[in-house]
Amino acid sequence: MQFDELLGTHRQELRRGTVVLACLLALRTPGYGYGLLKTLDAAGISSDGNTVYPLLRRLEERGLLESEWNTDESRPRKFYRTTRAGSELAAQLLADVADLTASLHTLNGGTDR
Amino acid sequence: MTSWTERYLAAALRSIPDPKRADLERELRSSIADAVEERVASGEDRLAAERAVLEGLGDPAQLAAAYTGRPTYLIGPELFPLYRQFVPRLIAVVVPLAAVVMAAVELAGGGSYSDAIAAGISGAISVTIQIAFWATVTFVFLEWADSARKARTEIVSATGRWTLERLPDLSGARVTAKESVGEIVTVLITIGGLLFLRGLGTTDASGSEVPLFAPAFTDFWFPALLAVLAAMAVLHVMVFIVGRWTMALAVGHAALRVAFALPLIVLALNGTLVNPAFAAQIGWPSLAEGNGPAMLAIAVGTTLVGGWEILKPFLRARRARGSGPLAGASRRSA
Numbered sequence: 144m145q146f147d148e149l150l151g152t153h154r155q156e157l158r159r160g161t162v163v164l165a166c167l168l169a170l171r172t173p174g175y176g177y178g179l180l181k182t183l184d185a186a187g188i189s190s191d192g193n194t195v196y197p198l199l200r201r202l203e204e205r206g207l208l209e210s211e212w213n214t215d216e217s218r219p220r221k222f223y224r225t226t227r228a229g230s231e232l233a234a235q236l237l238a239d240v241a242d243l244t245a246s247l248h249t250l251n252g253g254t255d256r
Numbered sequence: 257m258t259s260w261t262e263r264y265l266a267a268a269l270r271s272i273p274d275p276k277r278a279d280l281e282r283e284l285r286s287s288i289a290d291a292v293e294e295r296v297a298s299g300e301d302r303l304a305a306e307r308a309v310l311e312g313l314g315d316p317a318q319l320a321a322a323y324t325g326r327p328t329y330l331i332g333p334e335l336f337p338l339y340r341q342f343v344p345r346l347i348a349v350v351v352p353l354a355a356v357v358m359a360a361v362e363l364a365g366g367g368s369y370s371d372a373i374a375a376g377i378s379g380a381i382s383v384t385i386q387i388a389f390w391a392t393v394t395f396v397f398l399e400w401a402d403s404a405r406k407a408r409t410e411i412v413s414a415t416g417r418w419t420l421e422r423l424p425d426l427s428g429a430r431v432t433a434k435e436s437v438g439e440i441v442t443v444l445i446t447i448g449g450l451l452f453l454r455g456l457g458t459t460d461a462s463g464s465e466v467p468l469f470a471p472a473f474t475d476f477w478f479p480a481l482l483a484v485l486a487a488m489a490v491l492h493v494m495v496f497i498v499g500r501w502t503m504a505l506a507v508g509h510a511a512l513r514v515a516f517a518l519p520l521i522v523l524a525l526n527g528t529l530v531n532p533a534f535a536a537q538i539g540w541p542s543l544a545e546g547n548g549p550a551m552l553a554i555a556v557g558t559t560l561v562g563g564w565e566i567l568k569p570f571l572r573a574r575r576a577r578g579s580g581p582l583a584g585a586s587r588r589s590a
Contacts, residue, residue, distance in 0.1 A: 175286070175287075175290075176283065176286075176287040176290070177286075177287045177290035177291050177294075178290070191312065191313075191314075192287060192291070192312065192313050193312075193313050193314045193318065193319050193322065194322075196283075196284070196287060196319075196323075197319070197322035197323045200280075200323060201325070212282075218286050218289060218290070219282065219286060220286050220290075221279075221282070221283045221286070
């Protein structure tokens with residue numbers, strides 16, 4: 144396998160787990176499906192609709208997001224917002240990511256920072 | 257022609273359960289429209305934009321699977337190890353049995369040996385296909401049906417939980433498929449042999465049938481011995497499923513062996529196994545006598561073979577018991 148291909152595969156694996164966290168963090172400000180994709184993209188976390196749209200539903204089923212239809216504009220959109228439980232979970236996950244990063248740097252010999 | 261979006265939505269929503277569908281359709285529609293509008297706003301052709309957006313969303317079946325949380329596989333990682341263990345074992349046990357039974361039925365029905373072999377082979381093939389098919393259907397049902405979710409959890413926790421003890425034993429105590437099939441085929445051959453002998457006979461001067469076996473034996477003991485043999489085949493299947501001889505299985509096996517050998521020995525020594533009329537008819541009167549050479553040979557042979565066969569599983573069971581990882585460790589350190 145080519146190096147670029149390998150890098151792509153492992154990058155995707157590394158990022159897969161962070162999409163949930165990114166959604167929960169981003170949706171502390173209410174947002175709709177496509178808008179969220181743009182927000183994530185702008186933040187440097189690119190993700191696909193076929194990943195994010197179903198994820199929103201699952202997070203809502205678990206009570207981490209809540210939703211509401213907004214029909215004020217010409218196109219009705221379903222807005223999601225992170226719940227209190229979602230915020231707490233996100234804070235915990237964010238701390239875990241920071242810990243992981245620190246651990247990886249320690250493993251790396253404390254240089255490269 | 258309906259638009260790509262309509263066709264895409266129809267394909268994606270087909271497998272979504274009713275209560276969620278309307279809401280999901282509305283949301284997907286608006287998400288697609290949002291994405292298309294943005295591309296159009298940046299100067300793209302509307303049709304091309306629609307195409308690109310839908311292609312970006314990918315296979316609608318996959319999208320639907322992501323929404324419903326339904327697996328895109330037939331048998332999942334929880335059940336698959338059990339499936340891979342269970343189906344080949346079932347086939348290994350049942351198919352040779354079925355093949356022999358079908359060949360025997362063909363022979364008993366007056367077919368030739370080549371007919372019997374053909375019947376056995378075609379029986380083996382069709383039984384293999386049947387087992388593979390129905391076992392797979394059962395596992396897929398367990399994986400997919402919501403109503404089977406609880407059953408699946410129970411089955412997995414009862415059979416799928418891996419423990420150290422489940423590691424294959426390397427000491428030779430493990431009963432292999434080949435051994436079990438051999439034992440079962442031996443039982444079936446014995447059954448076939450008995451059936452064959454029951455059919456043997458000659459005719460007397462008046463032309464009436466004189467069977468080899470004494471009528472009392474044929475009427476009562478014969479079916480009883482067949483039942484014991486059938487139980488023996490079942491016991492070997494159990495041994496195979498357990499994977500080794502346990503003391504309990506060895507005791508059960510010994511009981512069945514005794515139940516088979518004892519009547520045979522007693523009847524032979526009593527002179528009530530072979531029909532005296534048959535012995536007289538073929539000009540070997542002492543054949544049927546309890547103290548004649550033939551019956552003594554049967555009694556002694558049955559005792560010796562039966563005794564050894566009874567002993568074997570106990571030896572295997574003891575080996576299986578003493579073959580824990582600690583036994584190996586102490587041997588090495590000694």
